[in-house]
């Protein structure tokens with residue numbers, strides 16, 4: 001299949017809408033990462049997403065809308081909990097996905113057979129225009145091959161999906177750069193399943209205390225059920241082995257320099273100096289938004305450079321948006337961490 005590269009002109013947005021209405025797949029820009037979209041109400045179209053990505057069928061998708069009224073109009077949920085309404089008022093449109101009891105219009109392919117559905121109203125104007133042009137809500141996971149870093153530019157999408165999908169709409173670089181925050185409103189006490197651009201602190205300021213799912217910070221034990229199926233897979237990983245290094249600026253530099261070699265690189269803050277190996281940027285120290293924005297691009301650059309077998313990465317902080325950066329990077333590292341204060 002020949003994959004069309006579309007712009008965000010009105011004519012091209014209409015072409016994307018028509019492809020989606022007819023059951024095709026389109027890569028779309030959002031403020032988080034690029035999504036791989038299909039008509040969320042068409043089970044056969046949604047199945048093609050899993051095929052194109054090589055995504056396990058038990059990993060459900062997020063349904064994207066461009067107006068809150070569409071939740072009722074398309075019978076997407078059985079119930080819209082009061083706390084969800086409050087969060088929608090505060091943070092939609094934006095990088096927040098809410099899980100609610102599934103409505104009967106949503107095919108099982110979208111929810112991977114679960115009785116719940118994930119919904120998001122993206123803030124990116126081009127995403128909103130595409131959903132509007134399609135005239136239906138769009139199911140969309142990230143537009144990468146399953147397991148590789150999520151795409152934050154149209155070129156990343158083309159790199160993974162050229163020949164596998166109908167079109168990609170180029171809407172520039174994604175502002176946030178990490179996938180949306182996912183929270184479930186199904187239990188009485190809402191629970192964070194995946195950290196993202198809307199932080200725990202942001203959410204608690206609107207609906208009070210929430211739980212944080214164990215899988216956000218820790219590796220699932222063998223046989224343990226994942227509340228969010230996506231959390232159980234190795235994710236976001238470049239081909240090189242990534243190891244997180246916990247420690248001060250000096251301790252990090254000393255460790256990397258004394259373990260350097262031809263196939264070694266560092267993923268570090270822009271302020272980090274005097275490293276004797278090639279470096280890739282993890283943004284500015286203490287500036288979690290810049291870290292989120294750069295992380296996936298840097299992971300892809302590591303692969304592009306070729307020949308690298310081992311990458312030592314700074315260990316992100318876990319407050320604010322830092323929690324989301326940590327959550328992704330620890331998965332890219334397969335939970336391998338060296339704590340320099342303990343050796």
Ligand code: AMP
Nearest residue numbers: 060061116117118141142179228229230
């Ligand atoms: P992606 O858009 O590729 O980042 O994947 C969507 C994420 O949302 C995955 O981690 C899914 O496991 C999660 N998700 C989607 N629907 C549900 C649901 N009904 N319950 C729990 N997690 C969900």
Ligand code: MG
Nearest residue numbers: 141142150179
């Ligand atoms: Mg994904």
